[in-house]
Amino acid sequence: MSSHDGIMADVAVLDIRKVQNKLLEWEQPDRPLAPLSTSQRDAVLDLSQEVNIRTIPHDLPFGDDDEVTFNKDNEITCHDLAQSFVNLELGRVKIETTQQFLSWYSHVEEELLQAEDVRFTDYWHQLAEQRDECAVLLSQIESALKDLSCLMEQYQVVSNRTNSLHQVSEQLLADQTKLHNTCEEVGQRLQNFMTLDSLNNRLASPTLCVSSEAFVDILDRLDQCMEYIGAHSKWRESSSYLTRFRHCLSRIVAMIRGHVVDVLEHATQQVLAPATHVPMAAMHSTGFALCYGKFQASAARVKPLLTQVESRVTHSPEYQQLLTECHQCYFTQRELLLSSSVATSITELSVTHKGDHCSLVRSSCACLVHVCQDEYQLFYQFFSQPTPLLTSYLEGLCTVLYDVLRPFIIHINHLETLAEVCSILRLEMLEEHVQNNPGPLEAFGQVAWQLLQDVQERLVFRAHCYLQSDILHYKPAAGDLAYPEKLEMMESIAQSLQEQAALSLRHSESRSSLASIGSATSQEVARINSDSGVTFEQPRSRTGNSPADLHGMWYPTVRRTLVCLSRLYRCVDRPIFQGLSQEALTMCIQSVASAAQAICTKKSPIDGELFQIKHLLILREQIAPFQVDFTIKEMSLDFSKVKTAAFSLLHKRKQLFSLGTNNALLEFLLEGTPTVREQLVDSRKEVDKQLKASCEAFIHHTTKCLVGPLLTFLDKSEVFVSMQTEVAGNATLAQQPFAHADVIGHVVQETQRLIKSQLPTIHRSMQLYLANRETEFILFRPIKNNVVASFVQLQQVLSGGRYTSDDLLLAGCPSPEQVTVLLSSASLLSSNQEALPKVSNTTTTVIEEELHT
Template sequence: MERASDRARRARAVAHGWELASALTATQSERVRALGGRARVGGSEETREIDDSTRAVGETRAEGGGVKTPATTSGTGDGRPTSARAFYAWYAERVREVELKRIDRRESRAEALRGEIALRDDAETKISEIERELTRMATTQVELKTLSRRTQEESERLIAEKERLQEFAEALRGKLDYFDRLERVAEKFQAGVIISGASSDPDGASTMAPREQVLPTLERLDECLDFVSAHPQYAQGGSYGAKFRELQNRAMSTVREYYVNALRKATKHVQDAANGRNRASGATGESEYDEIVVEEGDETALLYVRFRAGASELRDLTEELEKRERHEEYAALLSDCHVLYCEQRAALVAGSVRKKMRAIASAERGKDVLALTRIGVAHLVEVCQAEYGLFKYFFPNTDPNGALAALMIPLNTHLSDILRPRYITITNLEPLAELVEALKGEIIEGIMKTENALALESGLRRITSDVQERLIFRAQTYIKDRVGNYRATADDLDFPAKLVRARQAKAEDEVDEDDISNWYPPLERTLTCLAKLYRCVDVKTFSGLAHEAVSMCADNIAGAARSVALKSSAVDGQLFLIKHLIILREQIAPFNADFAVSIKDLDFTHMRGHMRRMLSGEMSFFSLTPNNAFYQLASEGRPRVIESKIDSKKELEKQLSAACEAYIMTITKQLVDPMLSFITKVTAFRVSAASQGKSLKDAAFASEDKICAVISQVRIALAEILPKVAFTTKLYLNAQGTRDALLKPIKSNVAEAFAQIVVILDSDFPHGTAERVGVLDPSQLAAVMDEAET
C-alpha cells in the first residue's frame, strides 16, 4: 500500500512538475514575445535553461513511469534522487536555481531593455529634432528657391534694362551723330576744303575730283536730311533741316561748278585740236570759243574720241548722281548736267552739221523737197546714233532719248533751214501732202523703230507741224478759191448732153460706175483735197476743214444746179443736184471724222427792251436807284454768248432730201397734173357753200367727157413722159437702188391719184363710170408704169 501511494505521489509530483515546467515554458514564451525580440541576446540561455528543466522533468517522469524511485531522500552515489522528497528537494533546488538565473537574466535583460529604451528615446528625440531641422531646412530651401528666383528675375531685368539703356544710348548717340555732322561739314566748308577741291587751275584741270571729297559729303548730308525729315518732332529739327539743305545746295553748286569746268576743259581740248588742224591745212579757223567746223572724216576722232578722253572723269560723277536721282534736288542737278552737256556738244557739233546740210542742199538742188528731206534726215540719224553712244558712256543709267532731245532739236533747225525755203513756196497740195505723209509715216515711224535715234522724233515732229501748217493754209486757200468761189463754165453745165456722150462712148461696155470726168469740178476737187488732208492732219483740224469744204461744195453744186435748170430743164437741174450730193455723201462717209464745228455768237436781242426803256424815259441815267440805266446795262445788258454746232453732214442730208422731194413732186405733177387739178376742183366744190344741194355729176367740170379727157391726158403722160423720166434718171444715177428710191414714190403718188379718182367716181357717179372713162385699175396701172420704166 505504501509503495502504491508512493508511486501515486511521485506520479502526482511528476505531473505537477510537468505542469510547472509547461507553465514556466509558456510564461517564458510570452515574455519573449512581449519583449519583441529585444532580449534576444540572453534568450538563448533562457531557452537552454528551460530546455534543461524540461529535460529534467522529462527524465523524472520517465523514471516515475518505468523506474522505481526509492522513497528515501537520500540520493544515490551518482547524485540522482532516490526518493520523492529528494526529488522535490532537488527539484526545488533546481527551480530556485532556475528562478534565480531567470531573475538575474530578467534583470539583466530589463537593464538592457532600459538601456535600449533610453537609447530609443534618445534616438526618437534626435529623430524629432532631425525632422524639425529637416522641416526648417525644407522651408528654408523653398524660401531660398523663391529668393533665388526673384534674384534671378531681378538680375535678368537689370541686365535687360542695362542692354536697353545701352541700346538707347547707342541709338541716341547715332541720332545725335546726324546733328553733330552739321558742325563737321560746316567746318569743312569754312576751311575751304570742299570748294578748293572743285576749283579749276589755270590749265582747266580740277585739283580734286568730287568723288573723293564732295560726293561723300553730299551722301552724309543726304542721310542727315532724310533723318531730319523723317523725325520732324525733334527739337529744332526744322532749323537743322534748313542748315543741312543750305550746305547741300552749296555742295551741289560745287559739283555743278566742277562739272562745268570739266566740260569746258573737254570742249576746249577738242576746239584746240580742230583749230590746229584747220590752221595746218590753211583753213581760216574760227574763234576757239565759237562753233568749230570739222572736216569730213575727222568727226569721230575729234568730236567723240578726243572729247570722251578729255571728260572721262565725269563718268564717276554722273554715276553717283544717277544713284541719287530719286531725290528731287539730285534729279534737278542731273537735269542741269544733261542741259550743260547738250550745250557743249551742240557747240562742237552744230558747225559740222550746218556745213553738211548746206552741202546737201547744194548737191541736191535739182531734186524735190522730199528727196532732200530723206537725205538730211539720214545724216541726222548718223549724228544722233553717235551722240547716243557718247551720252550713254557719260550717263550709263539715264535714257538718252529724252535728254538728247535738247541737243538734237537745235541740230534739226539746220535741216529745217534748208527745207523750209523750199516747201514754203509750194502752192500745190499734192507735194505738201506727200511730204507730210513721208515725215509722219516713213521717216518718223522708221526713227521710232530705231532705239538710238529716238531723240530726233521731237525735232522732226516740229518740222512736220510746220509743213502741216503750210498744208492747212494752202488747203484753206484751195477750198475757198477752187471750190467755194469756182465759176462754172459752159462745159461744166452741159447736162444732160455730157452724160449722153459719155453713155454713148461706153455703150458697148456694161459698166455702171460713174465717170469722174463727168463730175462737177468742185466736187472732184473737194474729195481730192479731203483725201489728201485726211492722212496728213489731226482729226480735229480735218473736221474743221472738211466742214468748210463740204459746205462750200454743196452750196456751189446747188448754184450750178440752178444754172443747169435754167439752161436745160428743171428736172435736169434737180437730177444734177441729186447726183452730185449723193456722190458727195457717199465719198465722205469713209472719213472717220466729225464734220461739225462749234460757232459762238454774241446775242444782243435782249438789249432791245433796255434801249426802249431808256429812250422812253423809264430808266434815267442820273438815278441813284437800281433802275439807273448804266447799272441796268452793266448788270443785265451784257451780250449773251450763244454756242451753236453746225454739222455739214446733216446739212448735206437735208439738202439731198429736199432735192429728192422736189424732184418727186415735179415728176408727179408732170404725170398726173390733170388729175390733181380735177381733185382740187372736186374738193373746192364740196366745201363751197354754193354747192349745197347740188350733185357733182351736174357740175360742168365733172362731166364724163371732161373726166375722160383728164384720164386720157394722164395715160398719154404715162406713156410718153414716164419713159423719158426713167431714161433721164438712169442717165444721171447709175445705182439701181438710188433710182428705185426716186421712182417708187412717184409711182405711189400716181397710184394714189388714180385711187382718189376712183373714190370720187364711185361716190358721186353711177356704177361703171370708172370703166367708161378709162380709169386703170391698180394692176393695169402697175403694168403700164413698169413697161414705161423698162
Template structure:
C-alpha cells in the first residue's frame, strides 16, 4: 500500500506539475497573444502609427471585409459531401449517447459524474488529478470546433496544393504547346510567304505574257487588215470597213507611242500604206458619187424645167445618195482632227462637193438673176428685193443639202454660199453705181439694212452668214453711192441754186397765204391740208426719218402744208437730204455731210437775203433769213448726232518766217553756228498739224443771233432815226419829237404785220420785238435827259417830249390793236 501510495503521490506531483505547466503555457500564450495584439494595434493607431494606410488602401480593406462576410464554399466541397459529413457527425453523436453510463455511485452527485468523476475524491491529489482531467476535457471541448476547422483548413490546404501542382503542370504543358505553336506558326508563315511570292511571280509572268501578247497583236493585225482590204466584196459603207479604219487607227497610235519597239518604223509605214489605201477607197467612192449625180442632173436640166420642178431637179436628185455618203464622211470627220491624212481627205471631199454644186447651180442662178433684172427693169428696189429673196432661198436650200452629206460645218460651205451670193452682187453692182436718185438709194439702204440684215440674215446665224457678207458689201456700195450723190446734190442743187423771181417774192407770197387763211373756214383749211402735196417733200416725209443703228426719233411735225410750201427751196432740199441720209449712213458720215449741207444752206440764205434787201427792204431781207434759220434750227434739233466736225489742216505760217529770214541773211545765214538759217529751215520747216472743230448747230445759232441783232438795230433806227438825227444836231426839237412819235404810230403796225407773216409764231415775235421796244424806250429816255439838261421847264413843256409810260403805252396799244 505504501508503494501504491508513493506511486500515486509520485504521479500526483508529476500530474500537478503537468497541469501547472499547461496552465503556465496557457497564461504565456495569452500574454503573448495580448502583446502581439497590442503591437498590431499600433500599426494603424491614431497616435503612434507604425504602418499607416492610405485612403485608397483603407477603402480596399473595407471592401474586402464586406466581401469576406459571406465566403463561398470551396469548389470541391459539393452539397452532397456536406450532407454526408453532417450525417456522420449525427451518427457519431448517437453512438456516444448510446454508450451505457457507468454506474453512478450512490454517494456522488450527478454533476460530478457528468464531469468524469467516477469515484468520490478523497484526497487532494485525486482532486487535482480530477481537476486536471476536467480542465483538459474542457479545453478539448472548447478547441474541438477550432480543431475541426483547422483540420478542414488542412484539407483545403492539401487540396489547394494539389490544385496548384495541377495548375503548374498545366502551365508547363501550355508553355510547351506555346513553343510548339510558335514553331508551327513560323513554319506556316514561311510557307505562306513562299506561296505568296510564287503567286506574285506567277501573276507578274502572266501579266508580262499578256502584255506581250497585246503588243504583238498590233503587229499581227497588219496581215489581217491587208487581207481584208484586198477583198473584192468590201464596201466602204459597211460596218466591217469602219472596224478596219478603227483598228488601223489603234495600231498606228500604238506604234507612234512606242517608236523604240523593234521594227516599229517598218510596221508604221506598212500600216500607213493600208490607211492610205482605205482612204483612197473612200475618196474614190465619194467623188464618183458626186460626179455621177452631177452628170445625171446636168443631162436632165438641159431641157426646159417648169418652175415647180426646179427644186426636185436640182436638190432632191442630188440628195438621193446622201445617206450612204454621209456614213462615210462621218467616219472621216470623226478622225479629221487626229490625223492629217483624214483632214486632207475631208478637204478633198468637201472641195469635190462644192465643185459639183457650182457646176450644177451657177447657170441656174445666173439665169434667174437675169430674169429678175428684166422683169423689174425700171424698179431698182424691186430688183434688189426679188434678187435677195431668191438668194435667201438658194442659201437656205444649199445649207440644208450640205448637212445631208456632212455632219459638221466648214469653210467650204461658207465659200460656196459666198460664191453663189457673189453672182447676185456682180449683177446688181453695175445697176447700183448708176442710180442717181437719192430717194431710190435711201430705200435700197432700208431694204438691205432692215429687211435683210436685221430681220432675216442675222437671226439665222451661220446659215446666212456668207450671204450677209455680200449684202453688207452691197449696202456699203449703196451708202457710198448715196454719199457721193448727196455731196453732188448739195453742191449742185443747194450751193449753186439760182433762185427764180417767185422764190424771192417776199413778202408778197406770204401775204397772199396769210390773206387766204384769213378768208378760209376751218373746213376749207382741212381740205387744203389734205389735198396739198409738194413734189420735193412727199417722197420721204421729214417726220419719218430713222437712223441706222440708232433708235427712231420722230422729227417735228410740220404744222400745215402751206408752211413748208413757202420755205425757201434750199432749206427744203437741205432738210430732205438730211432726212434721207440720217436713216441710211453711219453716224460719223452723217455728221460730216450735215455740217457741209447746213453751211451751204446758210450761205444760200444769206445770198437770197441780200437779193431781197436789194429788191425790197432790209426788213424783208432780215426777216426772211431769220425765218428760215429758225426753221432750219427747229428741224435739225431732233437729230441725235453731234454736228461738230473735226477738221485737220497744215499750218505753214512759221515756214514763211524762216524762209524770209533766210532770204534776208543770204550767205551770212550759212555759218556753222546756232544762227544757221538752212539748219533752222530743216528743223523748223515741218508744217504743224492743226485741228479745229466746226459745229453746224453753233454756226446756225451764231447766224441767227447776228441777223436778229441786225434786224433789231435796223428797226430801232427805222423807228428813232429822226430823234437820233436830232440828238446829233440838237435843233428843231419839237418837230423831231412829234415826227418820231407819229412815225412810230404809223410804222409799228406794218412791222408787226411783217413779223407775223414771216414768223407765224407769237412767242418768236414777242422775243424779237422785246429788244426793239427796249431800244426805243432807251432812245426816248436819252432824249428826255438831254432836253432836261439843256432846256428850261417852260421849253420842256413846249417841246412835249413823251414820257417812258407814254411810249410804252403807244407800243402796247398798237400791239393790242394789231392782235
C-alpha cells in the first residue's frame, strides 16, 4: 500500500503540475491556449478569490473511524484524502477474489482520481456556474441590447418626427417670411399705383406753389412712379395708370409753363414800361438796368424751377418740350426788347459814321460783340444748359448788322478801304474777339465771316477792275516817261539834301537823317507789308538813297501793283491771292514793257532797256517775301486734232456714209475731238524771263553802240569768206575795198573813239537807273567781254595770212589787253576805285544767274 500510495501521490503531483502547466499555457502572454478578454479575466479573478476565501465545511462526513487532518490553513491534503477513501472502502467492501479486488481497486482508483479532481471538479463546477451566470448575464445583455435597439428605433422614429416637425416649422417660418416680404413688395408696388390719388389731391390743392419744395417733391414722386410703371408695362392696368400719370405730368408742365411765361412777360412789361425802345447807346449806360437788370432780378424766381426741368429732360419728352417752349418764350421776349433797339443803334451808327466805312464796321461790330456777350451771360442767369436756339437768336440779332453793312460794302470802290475793312473783320473781330471768346460770339463770328466773304468778293472784283484800268490800260503822262531827266533831277536833289544835312547835323545823326529820306512808295509798301507780316527788301545803292529810289521814282504801275498785292496778301485766301498775283504781275510786266518801248522811241534803246531792267528787278525783289506759290494751273482746249481730222474728212469725202470701220464721218468725230490741256503759269518765272530778255537786249544794244563799226566790218568779212568758200574764187579779203588795211584802221579808230565817248555815258545811265555798283559791274561784264571778243575776232581775220605786216601796222588792231585797258580807262569803274560790296544782294544775284543762263 505504501508503493501504491507513493504512486498515487506521484500521479497526483503530476496531474497537478499538468494542470498548472495547462493553466499557465492558457494565460501565456504570447500565444495563450484560451485567450480571455479583459472582462472575462476580471470575472475569473473574482471567482478564484471567492474560492480561496471559502473553506470546506466542517460537517462534511468522511467516515466513522477515520479522521481527516487539516493543514494549518484548514485544508485537506490529497494523501490524507486518498487514505481516507481507501480505509473507508476497505471497511465497507468484502474482497474475496482477485476479480473483486481488481474491481475494488479500479473503483478505488477512480475514487482517488475523483478525489484528486475534486478541486478541479469544483473549479469546473464553479466555471460551469460562472458560465451559466455568464449565459444568464449574456441573455440579460442580449435582452438589454434588444431593449436598447428597440429604444434606439423608437428614438430614431421620435427624432425623425422631431426633425420633420422642425423642418416643417422652419418651412412655415420661411413661408411666413416670404409671404411677408411678398406682401411688403406688393405694397411697395401698389404704392406707385396708389400714389396717383395722392398726387391728384396735392395738385388740386389751392395752396400749391410751383416754386416750393413740395412741388419739387411732387415732381420727384411723379417721375419715380412713371419710370417704375414704364419699366413694368406688361403688368395689368399699367397702360391706364401710365396714361393717368401722364395727365398729371401735363398738368404740372402747364403749371410750370404758365409760371415761367408770366415771370418773363412781367419782366418784359417792366422794361417796356418806361420807354418803348431803348437805343443801344443808352442800353449800355443808363438803360442797362432796365433791359438787363430787371431780367436778371427775375431769374431768381424761375432758375430753380428751370434747373429741375433741365435735369429731367432725359426722363420724359414732355420735359424736353417744356424746356424748348421756355427757351422760345425767353428768346421771344428778349427779341421783343432788343431787335428794334439793335436795328436803331446800327442805323444811328451808319448815320454817325457816314463816309467812314472802317469806323462804321468797327463800331457796329463792337456794339454787336457787347450785345452777344451780355445776352449770353443773361441767358445763363436763367438756364444752366446750352441750346442751339441761343445761337439762332443771336444770329437773328447779328443779321441786322449784316443787312445794314452789306449795302455799304458792295458800293465801296477803294481797295484801301476794302482792305482795311477786311483787316477789321479778320484780325480784330474773328481772330481777337471770336477766337478768344468762342461761346458767346459764335453767332457773331458766323455773321462776321459772311461779311468778310462779301468784302473779299468785292475786293477781288475791284482788284480786277483796278488791274485792268490802272495797270494794264494805264496811260502814262509825260512825266512818267521823262527818263533819265527825272533821275538826274532827283540825284541833284538828293545831293543837295545830303550837303545840307551834313552841315547841320553831326556825323552819326547825319547818317540816320539820310536814311530817313527814302522813297515814299518804298516806305508805303514797307508799312503796308509790315502790317501784313511781309518784309520787303529795298534795293541797295551806292549812297544808301539813290535817285532811282528817292521820292517814288518807281513807275506808277509797278508801285500800284506792289501796293495792291501787299493789301491783297493779308485780306484774301492764298489760292485767290495766287491767281490775282499772277494776273497783276502779267499786266505789270506788259505795262513796263510798253513804257520801255515808249522810252526807247523817245530817248534811246539803252534808256528803255535800263528802265525795264530797273523795274523788273524791283518786281523780282518785292514779290520775293510773299510766302506763296506764284504758279497757277490754266486749262485750255487744243484744237490741233480738229484741223487734222477736217483735212482727213475732206480727203475721204467718198467714205462719208460707208459701212464698217472706214466711215470718214465717224473717224472725224472720234479723232477730231478737242483735248483739254493743263499748263502751269509761273509769274515769277515770267518776270525772270522778261528780265533776262531785257538784259540781253541791253547788252546787245550797248555792244553795238560801242563797237558798231567793227561789228559791221566783221559781218561783211564773214559774209565774204562764206561766199568765197562757196564759189571757190581766187579773190582775197584784203583785196576788197571794205577790207583794205587803211579802211580797217579807220574802223578801229572809229571804234576806239566810240568807246571813249560812249562808255562814260553808258556807265552814267547804268548808275542812274541801277544805282548799285555790283549790279552795274555784273551787267557790264558781258558787254566788256563782247567788246574784247570783237577785237579778238578782228585779230583772227587779220592774222589769217591775208594781210602783210605793213597792213597790220596800218590797221592798228589793239590786243585784248590793250582793249581791256582802254575800257578800264574810259569807264567809271576805273576812275572811282571803290571796293565792291562783300555781300551780294538779290538784284545782283538775279542778274548774274540770268546772264549765266
